[in-house]
Amino acid sequence: MIEAVNLTKVYHIPDKDPGVRGAVKALFRPRHTSKTAVKDVSFAIEPGEIVGYIGVNGAGKSTTIKMLTGILVPTGGQVRVLGRDPHRERVANARDIGVVFGQRSQLWWDLALRESLTMVGRIYEVDDARFQRLISEFSETLELKELLPIPIRNMSLGQKMRAELAATLIHEPRIVYLDEPTIGLDLLVKERIRAFIKRINQEKGTTVVLTTHDLGDIEELCRRVLIIDNGVLIYDGSLETIKQRFGKYREITFETAADLNGLDVPTGADVLEKGGRTLSLRFDRTQTSASRVSASIMSQIEVIDLSLKEPDLSMVVKQIYQGGLKETA
Amino acid sequence: MALLNYPSLYWLFLKNRIKILMEYRMNFLIGATSTIMIQGAGLLTVWVIMSQIPDLNGWTLPQVLLIYGLITLSKSINHMFADNLWTLGRDYVRTGAFDRFMVRPVDPLFHLLADRFCHDGIGNFLVGGVLVAIAAARLGIVWTPGVIVYFAVMVLSGGVIFIALNLMTCVSAFWIMDSVPVTRVVFEMHEFAKYPLSIYPRAIGLLLTWAIPFGFASYFPATRLMGLETPLWQAYGAPLVAAVLLAVALAVWRFGLRHYGSTGT
Amino acid sequence: MISTLKRDLRAYGAIVATVPKMFMAYSIWVWMSWFVQIIAVVILVAFWRAVFSNTATVGGLDLDTTINYLLLGMIFRAGQNTDVLYEIGEMMRDGRIGITLLRPLDMQATYYVINLANMGLNTLLSIPIALFAWLAYGLSLPNDPLVWLAFLVALLLGNAVMFCFDWIIGCVGFYSTEIWGLSVLRYGFGLFFSGALIPLDMMPDWLRTIASVLPFSQALYLPVSILAGINPVSAMPRIWLIQLGYLVVFLVASRLVFGRALRVVTVQGG
Structure with missing residues (x-):
């Protein structure tokens, strides 16, 4: 057609x-x-x-x-x-x-x-x-x-x-x-x-x-x-x-009490966004877990709030735009 | 679309356009009369001056009015039916509205012209008509069928000359968007044709005959109507000139469309 | 007092500075307008030469004086054509006036300053036309500085009158829906009655009376006739007085009409 x-x-x-x-x-x-x-x-x-x-x-x-x-x-x-x-x-x-x-x-x-x-x-x-x-x-x-x-x-x-x-x-x-x-x-x-x-x-x-x-x-x-x-x-x-290919990813966002400086990113996760006092990480569920990632961050800085996001298409597409598909494909 | 269906489609566009204009009746009246005002300023000048002098380098007032009236009539045809050529760049190419024409099964040029009948031109049409009527009466022109046909053919040819020149220049919108200045420069030359070409330096007469042939839309047919001795090619050349000019303009338009197809905007 | 004045001047200055920038953005339009005006000059001269082909004077003026007057009228016509009518009418209609009113400056004064800048710039832009007229047709300018001074005063006074006049019409335009038609109408009247197309001296008495009563000639015929030597400098004080009289009347009227229109805008919410 x-x-x-x-x-x-x-x-x-x-x-x-x-x-x-x-x-x-x-x-x-x-x-x-x-x-x-x-x-x-x-x-x-x-x-x-x-x-x-x-x-x-x-x-x-x-x-x-x-x-x-x-x-x-x-x-x-x-x-x-x-x-x-x-x-x-x-x-x-x-x-x-x-x-x-x-x-x-x-x-x-x-x-x-x-x-x-x-x-x-x-x-x-x-x-x-x-x-x-x-x-x-x-x-x-x-x-x-x-x-x-x-x-x-x-x-x-x-x-x-x-x-x-x-x-x-x-x-x-x-x-x-x-x-x-x-x-x-x-x-x-x-x-x-x-x-x-x-x-x-x-x-x-x-x-x-x-x-x-x-x-x-x-x-x-x-x-x-x-x-x-x-x-x-x-x-x-x-x-x-x-959806399946990206289904293993989760997005976790922290709101911290102090400014973020020289933070160590836990293994199995990478930074999506880093603002003054907010940090978004993406992690692979098959390699690490939400508790491990958050524990690592919490040990370094005081966390006021955190949220976990299921993968939806908007996140998937964002990742693809950022070159995520090429990495993982 | 089949060629046969174009007239009825145009009629539908026109009917709906008039419906819209009637909704804004005040605008309609002001638009039509405002052009009369502008013409009025120029005409009042001619009248005031010519009532104080014996003649304008050998031309009488009715003779000047006939020339002035003829060009005004030709211009009004362009103004009423092809005014949208002025806005091709600003309202269609820049906004992307031209893309709409390209995905419809009609000729884009037809669509552009049919899209907006311009009522402001009615004012010019009336002014031109009245001028010609007055001038003809004063000059003793008898409206035999032959004269009427000649007159109609000349005015239509003049209108086509205007439209063809505007079409040629508006195509620049496909390159520079803002095509109005380019069109205006050529269009403005018609101002010369409001008066007898013989009052100008020779170069201007030649320019208005061979390059931007507005002379065929006013001066040449007017001298013929007055019964002055006019070379045949000048008296009857207008339709041919209009046809050639239109053919060239359409070729330029197609060239512009091809460019549009390769660049978009 | 002085410091507020300084601050105001700086603010007005900033507004004025945007005017030439806008012109440069439309440079192709500037070229076009030069071309169009040169055509107008050529037609004008040819027409008037034909007018004088079988007569020495019309309305007491000879060919050279007439052509000189009309060319000067073209060059300095910016004083008569203010854009404020269209501007203010549109602003009233689409409600932008609300934003403009928020600025800590008197709105009419702001627009007057813009109008002055526009007039100056438009006059500068007609230098090429003046040059062409000088080269092709021997445009002559007076060398007496007193004449120039008299001209300048009359031009500024006349321009202020036209500014107030257009301001009034612009406010009236708020009540109608068609500003554009109104401004064309105003332009058409201005074209003839300002004396841009023929000097008032050539008009029959009844037309001349209308033209002198209407404000359009204030910013064109009155100043330019001094420059062209039609009116002597000695006639100036009388002319200035007349212009001042017009200015007072139109200024007061423009404030009144504006105030009234504003009330309507604010009540209706634009």
């Missing part, structure tokens, strides 16, 4: 000194710095999958999505989406995909949702019968009915995202790219959005590529995760595997 082979994107950023002189100089003798945003990324996504695509800001997530959606041309490698080159066959590709760009709405600020949706429907040449059927379907699944007469400018963030999803799915795309679909929403609304994504995936077999910072989204929706860091794909596999 989606196939990326050695996908690479290099940007040439012109070096420009500030001011008029810099602009003139750049005109006559342009200098460039090359920045590789995405490097040799390969993966294949099958129909009906929901794949989480995660990475920190600037890791290459949105560049990849832009290449998959046909906005950007890759510098090297290949993308095929439904057997097509998404940039060369941009229009054909656009008919089969839907894209939610995080906080940038595709709807008309001052128009009532119904009118906005009509316009989007016409852009995608959705015929009337199908359009009506989908509207009534969304009225139920996204509770859209009460939103239809409201202009986008008067909607809350959650309402906007529901409206956005309706607009993205009004032409029943086979693939949807969701960029941060739950950002800034409260828990209840998040739940609703996730349930909806799950539902269209199950009922219509829509393939979903999801980029998010919210690990709740990932845990609830994705069985498979791609992790990109510095433009390189560092993980492609099941969510379960990551």
Whole structure:
């Protein structure tokens, strides 16, 4: 369905000194710095999958999505989406995909949702019968009915995202790219959005590529995760595997009475964070224990409070970003 | 999207745009009248001066008004239907809204133009229309079907010349985002075309004929309408000039799009 | 007393210092505006030469005086165009005014100082235009320092009048939703009635009366006509007196309107 082979994107950023002189100089003798945003990324996504695509800001997530959606041309490698080159066959590709760009709405600020949706429907040449059927379907699944007469400018963030999803799915795309679909929403609304994504995936077999910072989204929706860091794909596999691989780790945080100076780190543990009077350690449960680690610290300094954390995805991902996966893999 | 469906899609965009404008009725009125005011300042000057002198280097007031009116009409077409070209950099490329156009199955240029009909241009259209009507009456121009067709073709060609020049220059937004200064520099040349080209140094006449051909949007058709002796290529050249310019502009636009595809923003 | 004044001056100075920085950030816009103004100069000269092609004087002025006056008007037009209308209108509307009011400085005074800095900078920025006008069309400037002094006083007085006027309109703009349209309207009126397009001397009597009653000519025609030699220095005291009269009226009115608009803002919470 989606196939990326050695996908690479290099940007040439012109070096420009500030001011008029810099602009003139750049005109006559342009200098460039090359920045590789995405490097040799390969993966294949099958129909009906929901794949989480995660990475920190600037890791290459949105560049990849832009290449998959046909906005950007890759510098090297290949993308095929439904057997097509998404940039060369941009229009054909656009008919089969839907894209939610995080906080940038595709709807008309001052128009009532119904009118906005009509316009989007016409852009995608959705015929009337199908359009009506989908509207009534969304009225139920996204509770859209009460939103239809409201202009986008008067909607809350959650309402906007529901409206956005309706607009993205009004032409029943086979693939949807969701960029941060739950950002800034409260828990209840998040739940609703996730349930909806799950539902269209199950009922219509829509393939979903999801980029998010919210690990709740990932845990609830994705069985498979791609992790990109510095433009390189560092993980492609099941969510379960990551959890297992990191399951042996625990995180322990101490709050101390005095400033931390020249502390000996107990064997089997390493420092995650060290503040003025707080210390976070990660330890391997198979090599040491919580009591041994805390005893070691307590023998060196007075501890006011301590907390122990089970591994959740956020901790796992933090570790991967910090190079943890490479160490342990 | 099939070419056939574009007009009806444009109509839908336009209807909804008007709906929005009607919601802000006050803005609509002020916007449309404010352009009349700006035009008014220039016109009042011409009128005040020309009522005190025998002629403007051989040109009478109605003759000047016809030229002024023609360029204003052409400009208003650009203003109403292609004003969004000015904001390509600021409102679309910089904000990333242009990416949205790229993932929709319509032509991005069409989408950009259809996105915002600009009501401010209506003021210019009215001013231009009134000027031409007054000038024509004073000059004794008879509106035969032939004249009407000629006039309409010339105004439309003039509008296309404006749009093509703005399109060519707005493409710089794909490189520098802030394309307004570049567009403005070329656009500003139309100010020359408000008056008879014969009052300027020869170089400016040549510039406005061959490089930035606003002369075809006002002076040349106006002299023809006045019944002055006008070389054929000047009297009838506008549609051809407009077509060539538009073809070049579209090529430049496609070049810009390719650049956008390789760099994003 | 002296120390508060010093502190205030330093604070105002810091605000003024941000103005040129903002300009440099938009250097491409500066180039554009030079280009656009040079086009305007070329058109202006060609148009007026055509006007005088078959007549020696219009409204008592000859070609050279007229062109000189209009070019000088272009160079010193910054006194007439203050940006404060748009600024204050927008601030009232989006509620930023609340933050500005928190600063320990009189807001109107702050903006007046910014306006002065803007005028100075814009005038400096028109030096290339003056140079072009001088090289291409022999722009002539008076060498009598007294004329310059008289001009400067009249320009500052006129600018203060326009500042208060725009302040009032900006506050009115708070009640309407469309500041931009309002400022275009104001710009259009200013363009003609300031005497930027034709000297007031060439207007028919009824228009001339309107133009002299409206405040727009205070910051353009009155000062520039001295510089261009249309009005003699001896006419100055009378002109200054008129300008002072305008200033008092507009200053008082601007304080009143501002106070009222502020009450509305604070009551509505922006």
